Amino acid sequence: MGHEVRYRVRGGRRLQGTVFVQGAKNAVLPMIGASLMAGEGRTVLRNVPIIEDVRRAVELARAIGAKAELHEAERTLVIDASTLDNPVLPAEIASRFRGSFLFVPALLHRLGEAVIEGVGGCNLGSRNLDFHYNGFKRMGATVTEQVGDNGDGVIHIKAGNLRGATLYCDTPSHTGTENLIMAAALAEGTTLIKNAALEPEVLDNIEILRAMGAKISGGGTGFITVEGVKSLTAVEHIVMPDRIDAGVFVMAAAITGGELSLVGANLEHLGVAADKLEQMGVEFHQEGAVLQVRRDRPLRPINVITDEYPGFATDLQSPIMALSCLADGPSYIYERIFDGRFKLADELTKMGASIEVDGNRAKVNGATPLRGAEVEAHDLRCGSALVLAGLAAEGETTITSAYYLDRGHAHTAERLSQLGADITRETV
Numbered sequence: 001m002g003h004e005v006r007y008r009v010r011g012g013r014r015l016q017g018t019v020f021v022q023g024a025k026n027a028v029l030p031m032i033g034a035s036l037m038a039g040e041g042r043t044v045l046r047n048v049p050i051i052e053d054v055r056r057a058v059e060l061a062r063a064i065g066a067k068a069e070l071h072e073a074e075r076t077l078v079i080d081a082s083t084l085d086n087p088v089l090p091a092e093i094a095s096r097f098r099g100s101f102l103f104v105p106a107l108l109h110r111l112g113e114a115v116i117e118g119v120g121g122c123n124l125g126s127r128n129l130d131f132h133y134n135g136f137k138r139m140g141a142t143v144t145e146q147v148g149d150n151g152d153g154v155i156h157i158k159a160g161n162l163r164g165a166t167l168y169c170d171t172p173s174h175t176g177t178e179n180l181i182m183a184a185a186l187a188e189g190t191t192l193i194k195n196a197a198l199e200p201e202v203l204d205n206i207e208i209l210r211a212m213g214a215k216i217s218g219g220g221t222g223f224i225t226v227e228g229v230k231s232l233t234a235v236e237h238i239v240m241p242d243r244i245d246a247g248v249f250v251m252a253a254a255i256t257g258g259e260l261s262l263v264g265a266n267l268e269h270l271g272v273a274a275d276k277l278e279q280m281g282v283e284f285h286q287e288g289a290v291l292q293v294r295r296d297r298p299l300r301p302i303n304v305i306t307d308e309y310p311g312f313a314t315d316l317q318s319p320i321m322a323l324s325c326l327a328d329g330p331s332y333i334y335e336r337i338f339d340g341r342f343k344l345a346d347e348l349t350k351m352g353a354s355i356e357v358d359g360n361r362a363k364v365n366g367a368t369p370l371r372g373a374e375v376e377a378h379d380l381r382c383g384s385a386l387v388l389a390g391l392a393a394e395g396e397t398t399i400t401s402a403y404y405l406d407r408g409h410a411h412t413a414e415r416l417s418q419l420g421a422d423i424t425r426e427t428v
């Protein structure tokens with residue numbers, strides 16, 4: 001892990017200018033998984049966000065035998081999966097990011113098995129994988145769990161020949177849908193996936209898979225049909241913009257009373273979050289691929305219920321909690337997707353916020369002025385919310401550990417500084 005890295009923010013500056021929205025974390029990770037399904041050739045992914053999760057994915061791809069080159073300046077990832085030879089997803093890499101589990105379909109098809117020593121991702125309460133395992137089993141795989149050398153569970157999935165089947169997600173799981181589509185893409189026969197996720201990243205992943213030769217229909221409807229094919233070919237693909245990164249910059253404009261041009265942001269991808277932000281007093285104007293955002297009136301309180309797309313994205317729930325601290329009146333937040341995503345409330349309280357948490361519901365008693373403090377990012381979006389709070393706070397805020405934020409946002413300090421923020425990323 002190396003030294004502790006933290007962000008230091010001195011608040012009170014109004015943000016103004018142009019910012020480039022990064023490529024989507026939650027699109028590029030399944031695409032790396034998809035690229036590992038190509039038995040020959042080199043996949044080229046462009047607009048790759050230079051974030052820690054991508055670095056871990058590159059390490060993991062190499063650990064299982066693929067050749068992966070991340071050209072950071074060009075934001076381009078080149079993957080040659082012809083040399084894939086090791087079915088083990090080692091704990092030391094795989095348990096550091098959720099996207100590691102998206103490598104499983106490629107291992108099942110290419111090597112006939114996958115050994116999962118660990119799966120990571122933000123600690124947000126229970127994060128089950130039963131929809132994935134049940135789907136693989138319905139397609140003919142066997143799933144067994146053993147205790148590894150260090151006492152942790154190791155999951156062994158043996159594929160044999162995966163066969164098309166009728167699959168479902170109890171709730172429309174984002175990575176669950178992606179994994180079942182990838183498993184079905186090279187399976188024998190036809191697969192129907194019911195209650196599939198509708199997220200734009202899922203659709204972008206379908207697009208690359210179709211370019212690779214997969215036969216997938218129904219994306220965006222909740223029912224996805226996949227006709228298995230014999231092989232997939234390596235292609236070039238541009239990763240879609242990150243709607244959560246865009247949402248955080250919208251809120252950076254909102255919390256500082258600023259005005260920004262977000263290059264690459266798509267208002268439609270924000271779903272209900274765009275409407276909620278409008279209700280709070282944020283103004284949007286989409287000009288082609290550039291989204292203009294400004295807030296110059298007092299922030300109004302809000303009622304947020306997180307939901308799958310196009311509902312209010314859970315990954316924007318923490319940022320809007322920070323923003324609602326400055327709204328004039330009580331805001332109500334109901335987190336429906338994850339049962340442990342409110343650790344942020346204690347950190348915001350250290351900065352002067354007044355927040356009452358009751359299970360998965362929170363009441364934010366705005367408006368309270370925020371003051372700088374030493375706070376802790378417990379997960380990625382907790383980190384982005386604390387940066388937002390720091391931008392609006394009086395005095396200095398230090399946020400540890402920066403790693404969480406760096407898992408999902410690229411060049412945070414540089415991009416915010418260019419807009420006029422006073423923020424540095426320091427190694428202690």
Ligand SMILES: CC(=O)N[C@H]1[C@@H](OP(=O)(O)OP(=O)(O)OC[C@H]2O[C@@H](n3ccc(=O)[nH]c3=O)[C@H](O)[C@@H]2O)O[C@H](CO)[C@@H](O)[C@@H]1O
Binds near residue numbers: 029130174176339
């Ligand atoms: C790498 C990636 O894309 N991560 C995103 C993905 O995570 P991830 O794909 O892990 O999230 P899911 O959509 O699968 O999970 C949503 C809910 O379904 C439950 N569930 C999920 C799968 C399963 O097999 N069983 C089960 O019960 C989870 O516990 C959770 O309560 O979607 C989340 C919800 O939009 C986002 O916050 C994450 O940023």
Ligand SMILES: C=C(OP(=O)(O)O)C(=O)O
Binds near residue numbers: 099
């Ligand atoms: C929960 C998140 O990511 P992951 O699923 O990769 O942990 C997130 O992006 O906020």
